[in-house]
Structures are given as C-alpha cells and as structure tokens.
Amino acid sequence: MPLMPSPEPVVITSDSVAFCFRLSRVIETYNKGTLPYTVRQLQEEGTDLCRQGLVRSGLIRLRRAIITLKGTTP
C-alpha cells in the first residue's frame, strides 16, 4: 500500500447535516407517514443530534432507522 507523500485530505460529504436531512427524508418518504414507533423515535433522535452538531451519532441513529424499516417491510 503505497502512501502518498503530501496528500490533501479528501472531504467526506456524508459527514454533514445535509446528509442527515437526506436520510431523514428517505425515512419520511419510505412508507407515507405510517412509521413504526421505534423508527420514528430513532429518526427524531438522529435529526435532533444532527441539529445539535453531533452529526456522526445522529447518522448512526438515522441509518439504524432505515435498516429497521427495510428489515420490517419487505
């Protein structure tokens, strides 16, 4: 694994509040508002955390919500 001498770090775009909102929208549009309680809970917590600046913790909750949704609805 060759390591480049003076690499400019590439920005990861998924680490942003914007991505939070995108995930949140994905959840909203998934089943037209009839979300299970746990999913809604996770979504709200995640969005709140993102708003407060804790983007990565918020993202984890939102992603868990999405996985839960995909797992429960075939």
Add this chain to the structure above:
Amino acid sequence: MSKPATIASSRPHSGFLRLRSVSLRFALVYGTLFISSAVLFLSFIWWGTVGLLEHRVEQAITTDSRALMNIWAEGGPTGLSMIIDDRLEQDIDDNALYLLVNKDNKWVAGNLAEWPQQIACNNHWFTMPVQRSYTQDMAKVRAYALPDGYRLLIGRDISGRTLLRKIVTDTLLWACLMVTLLAIGGGWLVRRLFRHVIHSISRTTQAITRGDMSRRMPVQGSDDELDEIALTINEMLERISRLMDGVRQVSNAIAHDLRTPITRARTQLEDAALHAKNEDELRAVIEQAVGNLDNVTSICEALLRIAQIESGARRSAFVLFDLIPALRDVCELYEAVADELGLTFVQHLPDHLRFFGDRAMFQQAVANLMDNAIKFSPPNGTITLSAKVLSTARRADGSFGKQLSLSVADEGIGMSDADMARASERFFRAEQARNTPGSGLGLALVQAIVQLHDGQLQLASNSPGLIARIEVPLPDTEIVPLTQPIAGIH
C-alpha cells in the same frame, strides 16, 4: 603449594562486567533467550490481531467491488449510483467510502467530494487521509476502472483499526520493555546464584590449594544438584586427605625404617674404621653392616612388590587351581618351625578347593600370616589354619556367591581394636611388636594380595591372640575338574 599468595591474587573475583566471566555469559544467554522468545510470542500476537484486521478490510473492499461491478453491468451508471446511495444510507458502521466519477472526472455518486489527486492508477491499494466533519482519518481505498471512462473508488475508513493497531503496538512495546527488564533482572539473579555456587566452590578449593585440607564445601541440605556436587567434592577431598595422610605416614615410616638400619650400618662402619684393632674385628663389623643393608634391600623389595600388586598388573597371571595342595605346601614349610618352637599347629582344610588366582602370591599371603602367628605365639600356644567355603556369602563387592574364608589364629599377644584397624597400613607395627623383627610390611602385602583377589582381610580378637581372616570370592561354576591341580608360576 609454594606460592599460594600469587595464585590467589592472579584470580580477582570482582570486576563487575568481565566478559570472560562464566556467570555473566550465563546471564546473557538467559536474557537473550528470554527476550527472543518474548519477541517471537508478541510478534505472533501482533500479526494475529492487526494483521488480520487489515486483511479483513482488503477482503471487504474486494468483495464489495465485485458486487458493484455486477450492478454496473446490469444497470449502468444510474443503477450503480442508486446502489451506492443505498449503501451509504444503510452504512451503520459509518466507515464506507464510495466515489463514482465520469470520464470528465465529475462526481456522479458517493460520499467523497472529489477524486483524490494521488490515486492515479487503478487496482492498487492506497492509504490516504480523509477529512471528516471534525477529524482527519485514514482510509484504505482502491480504484476500479469502468467502461465509458467511468471510475469507481471503494474504500473504508480505517481509523478504528488504526486506533486498535496503536493500542496493540503500544501494548507490545510496553510488554517488550517489561520483558527486557525481567530478562535483565532474571539474568542478574541467575548470575548471582551461579557466582554464589562457583565462588563457594572456588573459595573452598583455593583454601585447599593454600594447604587448608580441613575445608569442606557447604551442604545446604536441600538434596539438590548443588548439594550433590558439594557432597561429591567433599567425598573426593576426604579421600585425597586420607591418601595424603597415608603418603605422609608411609614416607615418614620409610624414612624412619630405612634410616634405622642405614644409620646402624654407617655407625658400625665408621666405628670400625676408627677403632678396629685387627682384621677379624673389622670383618665382623662389616658383616653386621652388610646385614643391615640387606634389611634395607628387603624393605625396598617388599614396598615394590606391594606397589606392583596394588597396580593390579598381576591379574593377568591368574589361573584356576586347587588351593588345598598349595596350602598344604605352606603348612608343611611352617609345621616344622612350629614344632621346633613347641607350638601346636592345627589344620582344618577340605579335600579340594577350586580357586582362581595367583598361586605363588596366595601362598605368600598365607605364609606371611603364618610368619606373624609364629612370631607372636607364646610357648606351647596353638596356631590354627582353617579354610572353609561359605556357599552364599555377601562378598566384598556387594554381590552374593561362594566365598572362601581362610583364617589363621594364634594365641599370642593379640592387638588392640585401634591397632587392628591400622594393622594393614604400610610400616604399621603395634607398640608391643616394636621389638620383634620384621619390616612392618607383612600385613600390608597380605592386604594387597587379598585385594588383588577381590577379597578382604579382617582381623579379630581370638582372646587371647589374633585371628587373621581372608575372605575371597570363589569361581561360581564347576567347569574344570579338579583332578589336575593347575600350577602357578614356577
């Protein structure tokens, strides 16, 4: 032993880091062995954890790349973009990195802002920094070329692994440090222990070199190897000092016993040279002097003979023969003497006795015992010679088997217990025997002959008198018939 001081000072036992010190070498070997085994063990752990994790990451990326290639084949850029979005949405570990660009290097899908400059070639592993919201992490990435000039970058954020790797590496480094310290400490301890043992041995041996034969190795009583060495050395020292005592006694005795007749002869000759009045007187004195010198010769001869017998060279002359005629010959020789002196001579001998040994020497041993018995017998005393076979007796070497027990008993002045213990030493003569003629070598010669035949000589009290008993192992099997007694050397 003449210059003990120089011997001692030429061996300094201080000097902390002498490379020629065995104890230091031991310690170094111990430390090296300890450290190398620890390093081996720790590197195994390192490869088992960090190495495995890196491998896993590479595997995950490769698997991912194959899946995405298939999707490209089915759905083209749009399908792939959707899947990438999907993946990113569900990336619970929050470590996946994707970037799909078109031929103009423009972003199509993924969570990286732009194509990293340094990733110029495809299908190679790269480790590069990535900017997260607050931190800068490391990522492992690989680029894949797609049709129509599209390119795909798949990667994983390995900051978690980097952290683990750091922890493991740190742990290993600390462990190495501890191991090194332990090795040094252990080595030092080993060296100290070793030096302790070696020094106690060398102190004792040095003391002995200086002439202090009373020193002995300390024995801890723990029954271990060190005690075993100490005991062995002590036993050796015991034997050496006994031998030295023996040599000292013998040389003193030789000096004394040879000086006496030599002094006498010298005095007689000198006296005659100065004072003899006629030839007859001179002749008489010279004859006496010659007699004294003959005495010196016979002492020397006896000493040489003992030495020769003790060397064991005569065993080559051993033959099988019937002992009884040989014994009767000796008896016949001495019977007349006993008769002359008014002594009663009794024999208890079996008819035949098969014996393996040196006939002439064994006869001499018995003759010496007879000489002694006759010399110390009182008038009208009885001398008894008896020989019997003990069928299963414990022999001198500890084995069991047939054994000859031959004894010569007299009713003379006997010996005290202390004298009996020393009687077979060269030149030993009991106080009461000081004035009887003899070299003081008779029993020593008997002892040497008996030992040559693997037997032992015992002295016991006959109250009154002395019993000298020779116990010698007999040949076990009756292979050779006894019709023809085999003669020794004539």
Add this chain to the structure above:
Amino acid sequence: MRILLVEDDQTVRTFIAKGLSESGHLVEQAENGKDGLSLATNENFDIIILDRMLPGGVDGIHILETLRRQGNVTPVLLLSALAEVDEKVAGLKAGGDDYVTKPFSFSELQARLEALVRRNRNEAQPQTRLMVGDLEIDLLARGVKRAGQKIDLQPREFRLLEFLMRHAGQVVTRTMLLEGVWDYHFDPQTNVIDVHVSRLRQKIDKPFGRPLVHTIRNAGYMLQE
C-alpha cells in the same frame, strides 16, 4: 673355569671379577652389550654372567636370545635389579639358566654359578644313585642309607637331602633351597629353612657322630665329607 662377565656397573663388575679370580676362575669382562655379544659368540666359556639391562641398545635378553638362536648352550646366569616374578619368568623363557636379583651377596652368586656348572656336567648321564662319604641315596627306590644303616625320611626331607647331595661340595644358599626344594619365590621372615635343615641333621648326622651337613656362615649350607 672360564667365565664371561657382562655388566655395565663398574663397582659390581670389579667386585664379581675380583671374587671369582680369587676362587681361581678366569674372568673375561665386558661393559656393554655389543662387546659382550661378540666375546660370547667368538670364544668359548664355561659360564656367562649377564646383566639384564645394559646400555648401548643391546641388552642382556637380546644377547641371550642371539646366543640360543646360534645353538650356543653355555649356561647363562642373569643379573637384574628387576625383582618381579614376571621378569624372572621372561629371563628364564629367553634361555637363561638362573636369575639373581641385585643386590646380592657374593656367596649367593658363587653358589649358584657352581650349581649351574655342575648341573651342566651331570646332565649328560642321569644318575639313579648319589653318594657322599658313607651316605648314599637311591633316587629310584627313594631309600637313604648311612654306614649301611637305613634312615627314614619324609618326602620333603628326601628332596632336601637330594638337593644337597646333588650340590655336594658346594655352598647352597637358603634362597636356593627355598626355590629348589619348595618352589617358593619369596623370602619368609622366619628361619624356616634352618629349621628344616636342622631336622634333617637330626636324622642323618646326629646318630653317626661325624657331621656331613655344614653351616657356612653368612652363606648357607654345604654337604661334604
């Protein structure tokens, strides 16, 4: 007698030569093995006295073996400082006729020399009967008579007398008796030989008044008329 003496020690050589010359013998001397060997092979002697160990590479045993290989049967008496039985055996095996250990007394040497020469002369005709004065023994019947009177002897006494008779007129030492009669090769500390000789005297001398067995001071015994 013509005697060859091969001995490297000058003191010992002079001592022996002087003693033998005084007894009326003709002594030829050699101080090393080479000279000794050439004398022994080129001239005739009645007896050869040979030191076991000689300087100059040619030792006594070597001379002896060379002589015997050449068929020379002159009696040889070996002299040696080596007293061990094995050494004696080696010397006799090489063809020596007798062996005397150093230091020795002159009388011992002389007695043995005479015994050797006598034996050499007697060996020609084996005798069955020996006589000294009025004493006679029959070797076949093992009978002893003195002045016609029969004397009973023990077997060993007979052998002792026989030995003395065979060496009649010569000095016989105690060591020679011990070796010749008892076959012993060591010196007993007690005077065993004297006792046996005195017993023999009781039987063959005492009843007849005139002694035949004489004690020779510092040497041994001699049977003589």
